Amino acid sequence: MSDLKERAARMKTELQAKLQPVELVxxxxSKRHAHHAGRNGIEGDETHFTISIVSDRFGGMNRVARHRLVNELLKPEFASGLHALSLSLSAPGEE
Structure with a gap:
């Protein structure tokens, strides 16, 4: 497997399967948010992520719809401790 930890690896698998991205980062x-709400102080706890996705699936969708789609796909992760995402979502050819 890659160097991604468990939550990140699960998110990658789900996003690749459902969005078939041409780019996924x-x-x-989490370490930058160690003392923020949503953290339990455990080292390595995966709670905050920045995700960049380029996918044909986003074509014709507005920004809010794209965010809703990704949040819905990752709903099980939010239910199990994911606290925050910073998202950059685009279709191929968009800047």
Whole structure:
């Protein structure tokens, strides 16, 4: 497997399967939020991520619809401790 931890690896698998992205980057920002709400103080706890996705699936969708789609796909992760996402979502050819 890759160097991604468990939650990140699950998110990658789900997003690749459902969105078939041409680009997918997942960055764990949890350490930067160690003392924020949603953290339980455990080292390595995966709670905050930045995700960048380029997918044909986003074509014709507005920004809100794209975010809703990704949040819905990752709903089980939010239910199990994911606290926050920073998303950059586009269709191929968009800047």
């Amino acid at each position: 997942i960055r764990d920002d």
